[in-house]
Amino acid sequence: MIAASFADFMQHVVTGLAQGGVFALLALALVIIHRSTGVINFAQGEMATLSAYIAWTLIVNHGWSYWPAAAATLAISFVGGVLIHTVVIRPVERGSVLRIVIVTIGLLVGINGFIIWQWSGVPQLLVGPFGTSTYDIGGVVVSAHDIGTILVALGIVLLLWLLFRFTKLGLALRAAAVNPEEARLVGVRVTWMLALGWGLAATLGAVAGMLTAPANFALDPNMMAPVLIYAFAAAILGGIDSPIGAVVGGLVLGVLLNMLSFLSQYGLFDWFSEELRLPAALLIILGTLLVRPQGLFGRPEVKRV
Amino acid sequence: MSTLLELDRIEARYGPVQALHGVSLTVAEGEIVAVLGANGAGKTTTLRAISGTVSRSGTIDLEGKSLRGGPEAAARAGIAHVPEGRGTFVELTVDENLRLGAYTRRDRQVRADMKRVAEYFPWMADRGGQRAGTLSGGEQQMLALGRALMSRPRLLLLDEPSLGLAPLVVREFFRIVRELNESEGLTVLVVEQDARIALSISSRAYVLEVGRVALSGSSEELRADENVRRSYLGY
Numbered sequence: 001m002i003a004a005s006f007a008d009f010m011q012h013v014v015t016g017l018a019q020g021g022v023f024a025l026l027a028l029a030l031v032i033i034h035r036s037t038g039v040i041n042f043a044q045g046e047m048a049t050l051s052a053y054i055a056w057t058l059i060v061n062h063g064w065s066y067w068p069a070a071a072a073t074l075a076i077s078f079v080g081g082v083l084i085h086t087v088v089i090r091p092v093e094r095g096s097v098l099r100i101v102i103v104t105i106g107l108l109v110g111i112n113g114f115i116i117w118q119w120s121g122v123p124q125l126l127v128g129p130f131g132t133s134t135y136d137i138g139g140v141v142v143s144a145h146d147i148g149t150i151l152v153a154l155g156i157v158l159l160l161w162l163l164f165r166f167t168k169l170g171l172a173l174r175a176a177a178v179n180p181e182e183a184r185l186v187g188v189r190v191t192w193m194l195a196l197g198w199g200l201a202a203t204l205g206a207v208a209g210m211l212t213a214p215a216n217f218a219l220d221p222n223m224m225a226p227v228l229i230y231a232f233a234a235a236i237l238g239g240i241d242s243p244i245g246a247v248v249g250g251l252v253l254g255v256l257l258n259m260l261s262f263l264s265q266y267g268l269f270d271w272f273s274e275e276l277r278l279p280a281a282l283l284i285i286l287g288t289l290l291v292r293p294q295g296l297f298g299r300p301e302v303k304r305v
Numbered sequence: 306m307s308t309l310l311e312l313d314r315i316e317a318r319y320g321p322v323q324a325l326h327g328v329s330l331t332v333a334e335g336e337i338v339a340v341l342g343a344n345g346a347g348k349t350t351t352l353r354a355i356s357g358t359v360s361r362s363g364t365i366d367l368e369g370k371s372l373r374g375g376p377e378a379a380a381r382a383g384i385a386h387v388p389e390g391r392g393t394f395v396e397l398t399v400d401e402n403l404r405l406g407a408y409t410r411r412d413r414q415v416r417a418d419m420k421r422v423a424e425y426f427p428w429m430a431d432r433g434g435q436r437a438g439t440l441s442g443g444e445q446q447m448l449a450l451g452r453a454l455m456s457r458p459r460l461l462l463l464d465e466p467s468l469g470l471a472p473l474v475v476r477e478f479f480r481i482v483r484e485l486n487e488s489e490g491l492t493v494l495v496v497e498q499d500a501r502i503a504l505s506i507s508s509r510a511y512v513l514e515v516g517r518v519a520l521s522g523s524s525e526e527l528r529a530d531e532n533v534r535r536s537y538l539g540y
Contacts, residue, residue, distance in 0.1 A: 171397075172405070172408060178395075178397065179396075182388075182392055183394075183405075184358070184376040185380060185388065186380055186408045186409070187376075187408050187456070188377070
């Protein structure tokens with residue numbers, strides 16, 4: 001009984017980390033855009049869904065094999081993110097935050113409508129890169145997809161960290177985000193950097209979308225809507241301006257939600273069911289904002305006098 | 306001495322408000338030139354016109370080539386602008402600030418230059434990982450200067466470096482500026498409220514009044530000028 005429940009516990013941890021990894025990627029996208037443009041990008045989820053559909057079209061309609069299709073999707077998403085910034089966001093960037101927020105909500109609606117118009121609302125199957133096999137490790141059954149998802153998420157986080165920490169481009173991206181006027185004075189082309197940030201965020205979203213579609217076995221126009229809520233929760237829990245916070249927040253949230261499911265099976269919180277996952281995430285958003293508005297890894301805002 | 310910077314009848318405006326009404330000035334290679342004037346005379350705007358952070362008309366030549374475009378272009382042309390109020394990235398570390406100073410450079414001597422710059426500011430040596438926002442006001446101003454040096458500038462623009470700093474720190478700051486000028490031939494255009502210290506380190510100066518050059522000459526002449534003494538030196 002104990003052994004069985006331990007295996008079950010570990011299974012929930014692995015599933016939680018895999019789901020949390022996806023939350024973390026989308027939360028990172030939110031953080032990158034929030035740092036540079038100063039708003040929550042409400043269209044981040046729909047952008048990711050669109051990317052997943054592009055991958056699906058390349059694979060199913062054009063017969064591409066998985067990896068070339070994935071690579072092309074990432075490239076298309078990057079360019080798409082840059083274009084969204086240049087065409088839609090930049091014209092309103094100097095205005096109030098509310099204007100940009102409204103534009104991102106407009107994007108959400110627009111992209112969602114485009115997806116339904118182009119691909120209809122019928123759920124589709126997008127295969128995953130890691131297959132559907134499972135492994136039994138000492139009684140703990142884990143799926144290849146979950147392990148692959150965790151590894152991809154960690155790999156991307158590592159790459160981003162290297163980019164921001166050690167490269168000149170990463171330093172310029174950060175400088176443009178924290179202090180655009182100063183950045184211009186040292187010669188950083190701030191507009192390009194902001195566009196690059198949007199491209200990067202769109203690419204992260206594309207990965208999140210491609211990893212979500214096979215897990216749910218349902219690629220549909222609203223696939224990323226709940227994931228975006230979890231990503232909000234993860235980003236706010238970790239600190240909306242903290243990349244490391246987004247990663248930790250995502251993983252913690254993923255494991256936490258699965259722990260609730262696990263405990264409910266064993267009588268604790270037995271009222272908890274899948275339907276309460278989203279409300280639980282909203283509760284985390286609210287709780288964080290009340291108790292520690294800057295999040296776990298954020299710094300409280302200090303204004304220079 | 307050859308002319309490094311030449312402003313010819315520069316006008317600049319903030320929306321409907323015209324801040325400069327045809328300012329002309331020159332800075333020769335290796336010179337320290339001061340711009341004096343009361344609040345609102347257009348001192349800061351003059352520097353902003355040079356670095357392209359305010360829209361302007363008239364011509365600005367650097368080494369005989371016309372300067373066009375925004376601050377990114379000015380930085381690439383070799384202008385390092387240290388704006389008023391500590392031009393540092395407070396969220397980034399001391400080392401990252403210095404590395405950003407060298408952003409437009411393509412050569413491989415950036416690391417060597419970081420060591421060289423640190424020699425002017427000994428306190429930086431073991432504090433490269435500290436966030437700039439946690440430095441004292443004086444240290445931030447020094448860091449802003451260090452960051453400007455990292456670009457190996459043709460021309461350094463300093464905007465009110467003494468603002469809000471203790472007199473001792475101000476003296477140390479200008480001592481370093483003077484040393485850079487004498488040992489490395491750094492050309493400096495400095496805007497200052499503190500006319501006394503500005504005239505003491507500069508060789509020439511311009512006095513601005515409501516967006517126009519009211520007076521110019523060698524710093525020595527200006528120090529002796531009755532009006533300058535009464536209006537800006539206060540004795």
